[in-house]
Amino acid sequence: GAVVSQHPSRVICKSGTSVKIECRSLDFQATTMFWYRQFPKQSLMLMATSNEGSKATYEQGVEKDKFLINHASLTLSTLTVTSAHPEDSSFYICSARLRGAGNSPLHFGNGTRLTVT
Amino acid sequence: DQQVKQNSPSLSVQEGRISILNCDYTNSMFDYFLWYKKYPAEGPTFLISISSIKDKNEDGRFTVFLNKSAKHLSLHIVPSQPGDSAVYFCAASEGQSNFGNEKLTFGTGTRLTIIP
Numbered sequence: 001g002a003v004v005s006q007h008p009s010r011v012i013c014k015s016g017t018s019v020k021i022e023c024r025s026l027d028f029q030a031t032t033m034f035w036y037r038q039f040p041k042q043s044l045m046l047m048a049t050s051n052e053g054s055k056a057t058y059e060q061g062v063e064k065d066k067f068l069i070n071h072a073s074l075t076l077s078t079l080t081v082t083s084a085h086p087e088d089s090s091f092y093i094c095s096a097r098l099r100g101a102g103n104s105p106l107h108f109g110n111g112t113r114l115t116v117t
Numbered sequence: 118d119q120q121v122k123q124n125s126p127s128l129s130v131q132e133g134r135i136s137i138l139n140c141d142y143t144n145s146m147f148d149y150f151l152w153y154k155k156y157p158a159e160g161p162t163f164l165i166s167i168s169s170i171k172d173k174n175e176d177g178r179f180t181v182f183l184n185k186s187a188k189h190l191s192l193h194i195v196p197s198q199p200g201d202s203a204v205y206f207c208a209a210s211e212g213q214s215n216f217g218n219e220k221l222t223f224g225t226g227t228r229l230t231i232i233p
Contacts, residue, residue: 034220043225044206093160105151106221108160
């Protein structure tokens with residue numbers, strides 16, 4: 001079945017540094033990928049929609065200059081947390097849907113636990 | 118503004134019994150609903166979905182019921198098994214299309230614990 005791979009699964013970085021998270025669709029093409037963030041005991045909150053070959057669409061309240069998204073191919077989207085701060089510590093999850101699959105279920109990666117010290 | 122709500126943060130059910138997880142939504146434009154299961158430190162796994170043109174969808178031990186007038190859906194798991202212990206999220210989207218870019222709005226989750 002369709003698989004979404006996310007890397008790294010866990011990262012610890014110092015304040016002020018940048019961290020890149022990769023999201024790959026392994027056996028299908030994904031025109032659109034979604035980046036979510038989950039704080040402890042809270043819901044998954046959509047951060048942005050990543051569109052292959054075009055600019056990402058960010059949700060209200062999400063800083064596009066801080067969370068850089070690049071969707072360079074139909075199988076890879078990256079999220080870079082720039083100048084990370086402790087409040088950026090969270091669980092980041094990407095998801096993708098088969099291209100042209102309409103309301104088929106989203107497939108999620110296993111997430112990245114980011115800890116900023 | 119939480120458009121999808123799961124009012125029970127936790128639920129404990131005896132093994133073999135029925136687990137019923139509830140979800141309410143406020144956006145009348147939602148027309149596709151899904152349930153995801155999530156283990157700690159992992160991404161959500163799709164369980165079952167339902168379109169707004171239906172009021173019930175069944176897949177093995179899992180059945181989802183949709184009451185559009187009440188803007189309410191529920192997930193029934195029967196019989197419940199220890200491996201069902203996880204956090205369950207309901208999610209909703211609006212707009213039936215084939216572009217695949219409809220975003221999901223998630224509820225806050227319900228932690229289900231199955232007691233052996």
